[in-house]
Amino acid sequence: MAVSPVVMHPTDALQNPRPVSSPLKNATSAQASSNGTPVVASTVPNAATGAQATSLDLAEQLNEEEKRKYVKELRCANSRPLFEGKKLGEGTYANVYLGFLKSDPTKLVAIKKIKIQKEYTEGMAPDAVREIKHLQELSHPNIITLHSVFSSKNQNLNLVLEFLPLGDLEMLIRDTDRVRYGAADIKAWMGMLTRAVWFCHENFVLHRDIKPNNLLIAADGEVKLADFGLARSFSDPYKPMTANVITRWYRPPELLFGAKHYSGAVDIWSVGLVFAELIIRTPYIAGDTELRQIGLICTAIGTPTEENWPGVTSLPAYTTEGEIHPVRGRDYYMSFFGTVGTEGVDLLMKTLILDPKKRITALGMLQHEWWNQDPKPTRKQDLPKKSGGQDKVGADLKRRPGVVEDDKTSKVARKLDFGAMK
DSSP states (O other): OOTTSSSSSOOOOOSSSSSOGGGGGGOOOOOEOOOOOEOOOOOOSHHHHHHHTTTHHHHHHOOOOOHHTTEEEOOHHHHTTEEOOOEEEEEESHHHHHEETTTEEEEEEEEEEEEOOOOOOOOOOOHHHHHHHHHHOOOOTTBOOEEEEEEEGGEEEEEEEOOOOOBBHHHHOTTTTTOOOOOHHHHHHHHHHHHHHHHHTTTTTOOOOGGGGGGOOOTTEEEEOOTTTTTTTTOOOOOOOSSSSOOGGGOHHHTTTTTTSTTTTTHHHHHHHHHHHHHSSSOOOOOHHHHHHHHHHHHTTOOTTTTSSGGGGGSSSOOOOOOOOOOOOOHHHHHHHHHGGHHHHHHHHHTTOOTTTSSSSSSHHTTGGGSSSSSOOOGGGGSSSOHHHHHHHHHHHOTTTTOOOOGGGGGOOOOOGGOOOO
């Protein structure tokens, strides 16, 4: 697994130095019984636990051991609660609770209890499988950490995630009355996001739903990429993929045109639109339908044609509306995004190139000159914060992973007039 050259790996006791693995993979040193069945060697704390252990098979015993590591509620001898885990969020798909590591009550976690989905009688929902699979594979300071997975009664699946109490980046962007931030803060947040995306792509994983409310904020100010319900590996370039991914406002033109083969460039487009949103504090391209989204891209970025994007007209859903708009130049971008400087605007323009083959890569972003320009990125502990983040992160985590949210137009505070600057 690749390790980013520009970040230190987390050393927190709860953050594993390697990906979380299935409990069964930890049974390699277990003794074998006379019939060849592995037996877990463990200390039996009391008779009741011992009696239970004898009635459980290996997988069940390991699941129980994993479940006992984390506590949602702690009571004293008279049954009075010493610690009662707050329900951070409740939804039709999952409930989210505040818990802690039993061996160290100072280590808080978010326990996401995924409810049984009636439509998946033969197994787990595919979005839950994707989330678990990719979070087990990816261990990075700017990607949310999956500490453990265990099942509870009624076969509900529990994901133990790191607790990120300060909400998400969207709530900071939207709160224009109480949250103030500048170019140095934007550079810090963009650095964290870019490193997370670089690490995903280095390990052949596409996130496919990058947007501000999938960027959660830890207590120390670190931004963490979350919600891997639409993620997938892209190691096979010939295998077709669905175009119905990425929330519409952050969806690149190749997906809007129905491309079945694509690369990490789809994530880079989303990163660019998050960058733009951080600067102007409103979604840059916010169409209420896919056709309208294409029209706004043509107006704000330029109309995709064979001249600026060879082969685009052969994509299955290629369409354009009205007049052909030339690709916007540097002066146009400076008029909207000039607060991040000339180099910042140059980086933004390279993330929003229409032709995905010409779009900058995550590694190219990390090597861009903008990072060396003043102002330097704000230290994470000094970044703007907002109270009430616990409720927001609970709402984020209770959402079904991988659900493309396209009906958010009414929440846009203002619309941009792309025709104001010619």
